[in-house]
Amino acid sequence: MEIPQGLRRAIENQIRDIEHVRMKDDAQAISSRYRTQSGKGKRLLTKETEAAAYAAARMPATFGAVSDALKYSLPYLENCPQTLLDAGAGTGTAAWAADAELKLKKIICLEREDAMIKIGKNMMKCSSELLCNAEWIKNDLTVDEIPEQADLVIASYVLNEMTSEERMETVKKLWDAAKMMFLIIEPGTPVGFSNLAEIRQVMLKWGAHIAAPCPHESDCPKEKNDWCGFACRVSRSRLHRQLKGGEVPYEDEKFIYMAFTREKCHSAEARVLRHPQIHKGYVGLEICTKDGIKNIKFSKKDGERYKKARKVKAGDEI
Incomplete structure (x- = not known):
């Protein structure tokens, strides 16, 4: 998958004046924190240089995962979403992906870190008119109420950062904010799958329906120690390879996702x-x-x- 040229340019413009050595160190430090401290409710990123490094290192793969999840999920909706709530937006990757897949009329990005908001806003200045006019709201999903509803609510790579209690409370708030679909994307790991399986059980009890990936709403047939996941291959720029310490011209992003809908919908056989x-x-x-x-x-x-x-x-x- 090739990420849009507009997004690639936005990333490059954002990191133009940052020393590559510092950016590589920040990217590696962030990666280590996400691997070792996710799920503990800690703040994992607060500095602008870290936010810029995060954008350069993680936005391409995250964009690919969200894009694939949208392509798998949206065909099962009868009506096309017109408004988006990007919850825990980071630098706005899910908003970029949704803008590429849908003809939206409004985008709202919720993010608690000022550094992420600043970088996200700057990157959207030279993008589509819709992204330029995206509304950014400082919001801690674990504490604050959700300020608005939207047809489509996306929580991308954010729920795994929370404690179990925070996660379920946040899921309830985001589901209440979703008029049509609530799409969750998480890392493709056994832990991510376990968290999403727990969310799946609770969401079905709340009356939600599954559009994708599951072709049914029965108990998950996977055995306790087994799990399923997906992957997308995203092309890497020279800078991206340097930041990630890789030689190959692509990155395989492993992810899991689940799309919940208000109305019962057709699903895959x-x-x-x-x-x-x-x-x-x-x-x-x-x-x-x-x-x-x-x-x-x-x-x-x-x-x-x-x-x-x-x-x-x-x-x-x-």
């Missing part, structure tokens, strides 16, 4: 859980269906279905 297992003469797929998890095979005799099965990836509808 089955969704691929793992990348295809390609063997001599056939392809094996693990899929989640309305009747549980199944393992299916397509041989060359299946023609187009066999060819299609070779090319699917985890998360695709089948």
